[in-house]
Amino acid sequence: MRYQDSMARSAEHLRAALPQMTRQRAALHPISYAVWYEHVSGINPALSHALQTLTRDERCLDEAQTLQLYQDHVSDFNARTAQNIGDGLNRVLDTLSASASLAGQQTAGFEASLQRWVEELLVEAVPAAERSGQTPGQIVQQLLVGTQDIRATLQTLQERLDGSQNELRLLREEVRRARADALVDSLTGLANRRAFEQELSLCAASRTGLRTQHEDRPAEDAQAPCLVLGDIDFFKRVNDSFGHLFGDHVLRAVAQTLKQVARGDSLPARVGGEEFALLLPHASLAQAQGLAEQMRASVAASRIRPAQAQPSLERITMSMGVTQMTPGESANDFFERADRALYASKRCGRNCVTVLSAEAA
Numbered sequence: 001m002r003y004q005d006s007m008a009r010s011a012e013h014l015r016a017a018l019p020q021m022t023r024q025r026a027a028l029h030p031i032s033y034a035v036w037y038e039h040v041s042g043i044n045p046a047l048s049h050a051l052q053t054l055t056r057d058e059r060c061l062d063e064a065q066t067l068q069l070y071q072d073h074v075s076d077f078n079a080r081t082a083q084n085i086g087d088g089l090n091r092v093l094d095t096l097s098a099s100a101s102l103a104g105q106q107t108a109g110f111e112a113s114l115q116r117w118v119e120e121l122l123v124e125a126v127p128a129a130e131r132s133g134q135t136p137g138q139i140v141q142q143l144l145v146g147t148q149d150i151r152a153t154l155q156t157l158q159e160r161l162d163g164s165q166n167e168l169r170l171l172r173e174e175v176r177r178a179r180a181d182a183l184v185d186s187l188t189g190l191a192n193r194r195a196f197e198q199e200l201s202l203c204a205a206s207r208t209g210l211r212t213q214h215e216d217r218p219a220e221d222a223q224a225p226c227l228v229l230g231d232i233d234f235f236k237r238v239n240d241s242f243g244h245l246f247g248d249h250v251l252r253a254v255a256q257t258l259k260q261v262a263r264g265d266s267l268p269a270r271v272g273g274e275e276f277a278l279l280l281p282h283a284s285l286a287q288a289q290g291l292a293e294q295m296r297a298s299v300a301a302s303r304i305r306p307a308q309a310q311p312s313l314e315r316i317t318m319s320m321g322v323t324q325m326t327p328g329e330s331a332n333d334f335f336e337r338a339d340r341a342l343y344a345s346k347r348c349g350r351n352c353v354t355v356l357s358a359e360a361a
């Protein structure tokens with residue numbers, strides 16, 4: 001077995017790993033848990049060496065580097081085990097928490113028994129004094145001092161257990177936050193690709209079993225999942241001309257616009273470097289097209305500029321693709337059609353919206 005640490009030791013490693021993991025660009029998920037767990041526990045020197053090289057000079061690991069480290073150095077660590085580490089952490093916490101509380105109860109029980117013994121011993125003290133040659137007062141005194149010592153020790157133990165429980169609560173909170181962070185894009189605060197894919201799968205799952213009445217001609221639906229994909233035009237040029245930091249600023253501004261366009265039940269997400277999505281679980285194609293057009297126009301009308309006026313900067317624009325899921329369609333096919341619609345907009349000169357229905361595809 002690869003991991004032979006006790007539960008207490010595992011919790012210690014995870015506790016050491018979490019703060020380091022949260023400083024990286026890569027989100028927290030079972031693969032990054034696996035990489036950082038192996039590093040902090042010191043069981044994988046080759047991995048530690050590679051990881052330290054990549055994070056030298058305060059550099060942060062991104063998704064691709066984390067995945068590469070995992071593939072290169074955590075070879076016999078399969079995805080299932082990785083998932084177990086994430087889930088297992090909570091089990092470790094539960095067990096530790098239960099042990100701490102049980103020890104607390106046992107301590108209280110022991111203290112009650114001790115009190116009872118002391119009382120019984122006091123009844124026996126006079127005959128015992130006769131045998132030992134000590135006065136009853138001396139024996140009672142010894143018992144009292146001994147009891148106080150034990151009580152003080154128990155008190156210290158109880159305080160330590162309380163402290164541990166507090167630490168466990170904090171650790172649990174960190175894990176909860178880390179889990180939530182794993183679904184959020186750290187640059188824009190939008191749902192990330194993972195969260196988006198989860199939601200997309202749910203949409204597809206909710207439609208399995210549905211079949212079109214006319215198999216050869218999928219009907220448009222007034223309330224089916226629709227997808228709007230948007231990609232910033234010539235973003236490389238923006239980065240190259242005004243720097244990566246300004247590029248990041250543009251990404252945040254576009255994300256903000258997407259949030260404003262999103263409706264109550266829709267999911268705005270950043271699904272790639274400069275690619276965004278708006279997943280609408282229940283909409284008509286015309287409604288999705290309307291939102292895509294609103295998004296395109298808002299970005300084109302916005303005045304996203306670097307701090308110093310840059311007359312050479314053209315306005316930022318986006319190309320958009322829109323489609324609707326057909327009954328029983330896979331998430332992949334649905335996404336690919338939206339992507340084809342988006343690239344049709346790029347080919348048509350950018351800064352426009354293309355709608356591609358399954359019928360037309």
Ligand SMILES: Nc1nc2c(ncn2[C@@H]2O[C@H](COP(=O)(O)OP(=O)(O)OP(=O)(O)O)[C@@H](O)[C@H]2O)c(=O)[nH]1
Nearest residue numbers: 231232233234235236237239244245247248273274
């Ligand atoms: N600033 C910044 N740039 C990023 C980020 N992620 C990806 N990019 C950049 O996005 C650019 C994408 O460029 P391309 O895929 O060539 O596309 P484009 O220049 O937008 O051209 P078209 O899509 O064809 O209009 C690359 O320069 C990436 O480095 C990020 O998080 N921040």
